[in-house]
Amino acid sequence: MNFHEGKERFIQAWGALGSNWGVNRTMAQIHALLLIAPESLCAEDIMEELKISRGNANMNLRALMDWNLVYKELKPGERREFFVAEKDMWEVVKNIIIQRKKKELEPMLRVLDELSDVETGEPGAEEFIRLIKDVKLFASKADSTLDSLTKSDSNWFVGTFMKMIK
Amino acid sequence: MNFHEGKERFIQAWGALGSNWGVNRTMAQIHALLLIAPESLCAEDIMEELKISRGNANMNLRALMDWNLVYKELKPGERREFFVAEKDMWEVVKNIIIQRKKKELEPMLRVLDELSDVETGEPGAEEFIRLIKDVKLFASKADSTLDSLTKSDSNWFVGTFMKMIK
């Protein structure tokens, strides 16, 4: 595969994969485009490259900035805003974990907390409380594991010394 | 909160949370309903309780069976099929991890494999290859970590001896 095809394929694939990752197509495509861009890009560049509207570009760029996956870059003498992607993959992975945990795990823990004080007594209530406790055990463990992960060094996770020799 | 409210809240909350978990509302609600049901339920029971159509019930029950979260139970002398949920939470968690990995991680690894042989030489190609390698490093590590997790014992993960004293 040649370089140009590769880049094109990466953007398309990232967009398609994004939908399976709780990220919309366009947000994932913009992220991919910025990841492979050698220079920062402005809104216009992105609109043109991905054939999307200004509104769409703007909304998804802001979402990417909320996730700390993309930063604004202000060029001296330029009125327009330029955008760069966070290139450190461990930062990217950590931020994605943080956001997904917020969306997928934390609301669940809140519900389980509410449910853990149902009245005992009625037939079946004991089993119900047991179930909630079991679910909570796993959810809390997942929560604390992901917390440590996002606070750890990339080498601990991947078991390499990549960064040091870069 | 009383027992009845608790059950109702659990079903509703599970449905809402499901959408953030890549599972549709109804599939998650049926799962919740079966998890708290003391006896196996038939399609009719589920349709009535959740106020959904027969087609919807049928499709989502099949999806739950594909995920190994629900089993058919055939009662002697009964023509209808009955359904029970897998009640062992570790089994539930493992199966959900397996399915989500299949949907979210494995397609990504396939794309990265394809992309890892782009031609070198053109300006920027080196950086692109470096990026793909970095992403692959994390994706592969996540893949192997989740693989071990789904093959491990629940005690190893949650650090309790829950099962033994049950």
Add this chain to the structure above:
DNA sequence: TTTTATTTTCAGTAAGTTTTGAAAGAATAA
């Protein structure tokens, strides 16, 4: 100040996903 360049917002529309319900299919009973 007014003009011009750029970003942001949001109502309307388009695209994608889930649900319904009726018809077809399958299995058992009569």
Add this chain to the structure above:
DNA sequence: TTATTCTTTCAAAACTTACTGAAAATAAAA
């Protein structure tokens, strides 16, 4: 065999989410 009961399928409808494009807001330049 035919009738009965239950399951499965799938086209159309309902719902949900994402995108567009034009208008409003903002900010720099003249």
